Amino acid sequence: KAGVTQTPRYLIKTRGQQVTLSCSPISGHRSVSWYQQTPGQGLQFLFEYFSETQRNKGNFPGRFSGRQFSNSRSEMNVSTLELGDSALYLCASSFGTTSPYEQYFGPGTRLTVT
Amino acid sequence: GQNIDQPTEMTATEGAIVQINCTYQTSGFNGLFWYQQHAGEAPTFLSYNVLDGLEEKGRFSSFLSRSKGYSYLLLKELQMKDSASYLCAVGFTGGGNKLTFGTGTQLKVEL
Numbered sequence: 001k002a003g004v005t006q007t008p009r010y011l012i013k014t015r016g017q018q019v020t021l022s023c024s025p026i027s028g029h030r031s032v033s034w035y036q037q038t039p040g041q042g043l044q045f046l047f048e049y050f051s052e053t054q055r056n057k058g059n060f061p062g063r064f065s066g067r068q069f070s071n072s073r074s075e076m077n078v079s080t081l082e083l084g085d086s087a088l089y090l091c092a093s094s095f096g097t098t099s100p101y102e103q104y105f106g107p108g109t110r111l112t113v114t
Numbered sequence: 115g116q117n118i119d120q121p122t123e124m125t126a127t128e129g130a131i132v133q134i135n136c137t138y139q140t141s142g143f144n145g146l147f148w149y150q151q152h153a154g155e156a157p158t159f160l161s162y163n164v165l166d167g168l169e170e171k172g173r174f175s176s177f178l179s180r181s182k183g184y185s186y187l188l189l190k191e192l193q194m195k196d197s198a199s200y201l202c203a204v205g206f207t208g209g210g211n212k213l214t215f216g217t218g219t220q221l222k223v224e225l
Binding site: 004044056090103 | 209213
């Protein structure tokens with residue numbers, strides 16, 4: 001069974017630009033969660049999508065948004081990038097029918113904002 | 115807040131046993147996970163506890179006491195490849211699959 005995939009793996013952007021990251025969950029998984037990982041803050045929850053609906057949201061500004069498609073693939077978008085958005089962005093998928101449930105992480109997208 | 119506390123660093127010897135502790139806020143607790151993360155890689159799932167007691171999986175065991183808001187991960191017969199960050203993560207009622215992570219314990223296994 002293929003694991004969680006994320007594209008792109010690495011990205012360099014300039015302040016003020018916007019970026020879209022993609023996540024394809026494990027086949028059969030309907031929940032996709034997004035996390036930001038930085039050395040100072042560790043792993044922080046951004047949001048979770050289940051069956052195309054945002055089910056939970058973390059404490060991030062509105063510049064961070066996401067969506068989920070009917071095939072459970074998910075995208076997250078960050079607008080008006082700031083230097084502090086440089087981080088590893090991880091998505092995790094699970095069956096998500098009951099919560100919480102075992103989640104499997106993708107390899108992440110390393111975003112650098114200059 | 116929903117603070118998850120775990121030691122920042124630990125060092126142990128190859129072949130030994132190490133216990134990594136994690137404490138959390140008990141209100142709304144709905145499950146605890148342990149993940150292993152090697153440098154530059156994604157976290158990988160190790161264990162899940164929702165009821166009190168010990169869960170054993172090969173060289174790794176995880177313990178939970180819900181009343182004390184306490185868990186530990188026990189690693190036996192340590193190997194060099196066990197050098198990694200170990201993340202404690204807690205789910206809370208109403209949070210769906212949202213996990214609140216501790217900052218991780220960096221374990222270094224030495225010869």
